[in-house]
Amino acid sequence: MPASSAAAAKAASSPDDKAAISVKDMRKCFGDHEVLKGISLEAHKGDVISILGSSGSGKSTLLRCINLLETPDSGEVRVDGELIRMKQGRDGHQTPADTRQVERIRANLAMVFQSFNLWSHMTVLENLVAAPTHVLKRPRAECLEQAEALLKRVGIWERRNYYPPHMSGGQQQRAAIARALAMNPKVMLFDEPTSALDPELVGEVLRVMRSLAEEGRTMLVVTHEMGFARDVSSQVMFLHKGEVDSVGEPKEMFARPPTQQFKQFIANFNK
């Protein structure tokens, strides 16, 4: 791994430091196709890691394996130092040992999806309140108050009583980000949050994400937005065919691509 940067050095120098998220040697196959071939990653509090890679490189699968929407075949995931315990299933694949633990950890890892996945039968406000009241068991009044504040923050408070299908993609994704924030998550996972949006709506979502990065949120962002990766993230990780091709500090990565693969990848974007 031709890692170049301070971030990688930091990870190497303080391995015992409690990372917000640490992934070790994660592997995942779909049938005969090996999607993740042993990926390790470490995110400390306040890190914004952009995960780049061409289609099929495994970047979305990596994110989905972290919160167990997909079950990795092997490897470990730690959130805030806590290992997600796995057990060997009957069919030889591993499964989570303790669903309660997985649910508790997922509540700390809010996810923002490519296709928003707002619950379509609930209003925006109900979407924001559902998980905090039913998962975190916080009082409803308090959740409502926080939800309204979050909607004001992402600029769609006027749409609080709308149903998701009645809003534009950009508004839906901002609502989805607010829904994630309502969980007060330790880490936010973004799975190509702008890929399903019309080009003119991408900016409003990126602006919200940038403000989150600026306030020191820990974020893992799978994205095709090179501008965001270069200017906002603290670390860039480039996946190629299920492996970490290169990782490093964004300015340097983009100025001097450490590998031929990454060079080609960004060249395609600059065309």
Added chain:
Amino acid sequence: MDFDFYLSTMWSVLKALPLTLEIWFFGIAFGLIIATGLTWLRASGHRLGEYFTRGYVFIFRGSPLLVQLYLIYFGLSQFDFVRHSPILWPILRDPMYCTIVAMALNTAAYESEIFRGALRAVPVGQIEAAKAFGMSAFTRFRLVTLPIALRLALPAYSTEIILMTKATALASVVTIMEMMGTAQKIQHDTFRPIEVLTCAGVIYLLLNLSIARLFAWVEYLLSPHLRPAPEQSQQVKPVPEVL
């Protein structure tokens, strides 16, 4: 046209409406309970459960309700153990109970298929979002899967209920004097099939019209997200540059 005859027939058939509604109500109520059990068994992923429900649907959806009704009413009483059972016999010697049992067993087969389809049609992304936010399987089902599946099942379910309304007419063949039985008796007494059957038909039509409207209203209440967006009275403010 003999209006007096129409009116008196109408009135006689209408007097049997409560009995029709009784069969209808208990038939669909027990049917719903059985269908819920079958759906749960099918969705549980247990292999035996799946074989059982598939066999059940094969038999009760594949044969005529009339055959099932005859088998339950005339057939089961042939067995000694049924006649001597303190639980089965009070139910199976009564034509009213037999009709309700046959209807419930029959509609449960169709309804379990409707519910299975609805559960499978819940978009994966909606369930994944619930998982990703740490909801337990039960919370996920209650807040996301069930409300969406119910909305998806409603149109097909209302059709099944209307079919059941019409199926209550079969009770007449096992001596029940519900609307159809009453109509047939008047027809036999008067030899005026057109007037009598027209009266019965009109009442069934109006009954089904009300049921269809009721379901349409429930569907409307449950799907504000599928109606056109409300008037956009306020312009959405752009995201401020500094948040």
